[in-house]
Amino acid sequence: MKRMAYHLLAILILGMAASAVKAQILLTASATPIEEYAAVELQRYYYQLSGRLLSIDHEEVRTGNGIVLTRLDHPLVKSWRDKGVLPLKSMPGEQGYVIRTVKEKGRELVVIAGVDANGLLYGVYGLLEDHLGMRFYMNGDVYPDRKEVQTRIPLIQD
Secondary structure, eight states, rough: OHHHHHHHHHHHHHHHHHHHOOOOEOOOOOOOOOHHHHHHHHHHHHHHHHHHHOOEESSOOSSSSSEEEETTTTTHHHHHHHHHHHSSSSOOOOTTTEEEEEEEETTTEEEEESHHHHHHHHHHHHHHTTOOOOOEHHHEOOOOGGGGGGOSSSOOBO
16 A cells, blocks of 8 residues: 555655756757757756756746757748748858747747757857857867856847
């Protein structure tokens, strides 16, 4: 009986934790292996910085906030540009990227859009370095002091 109570408690806690997740990493369905790797890197470092494990999905973000990883030539990005949701003054160069916070349907989405797959990966590292305090060196990664870690992603207009 006691064992069953522990199992039910564990299921309840896991269910509450799963429902508390309000952010996710969104990849396009046609993601390349480099783009998949970029999502895993973002998930890993964000977890190490914040203690929150973001899910990686290949569907549309329906609720909550999210981080969208895509290429600049994706139809979703093109539609956001046409609507003025994601304005760009100029296109980044080869292997370049854009990081912006966009508001759509009451949600805040951080968009990391690369010119190509490598640009997307560089964009993930750019977010981690420029906005979350990570540093990457040849002899290892340097994490910011715990007291300085900002887990809420700020409004970004890179």
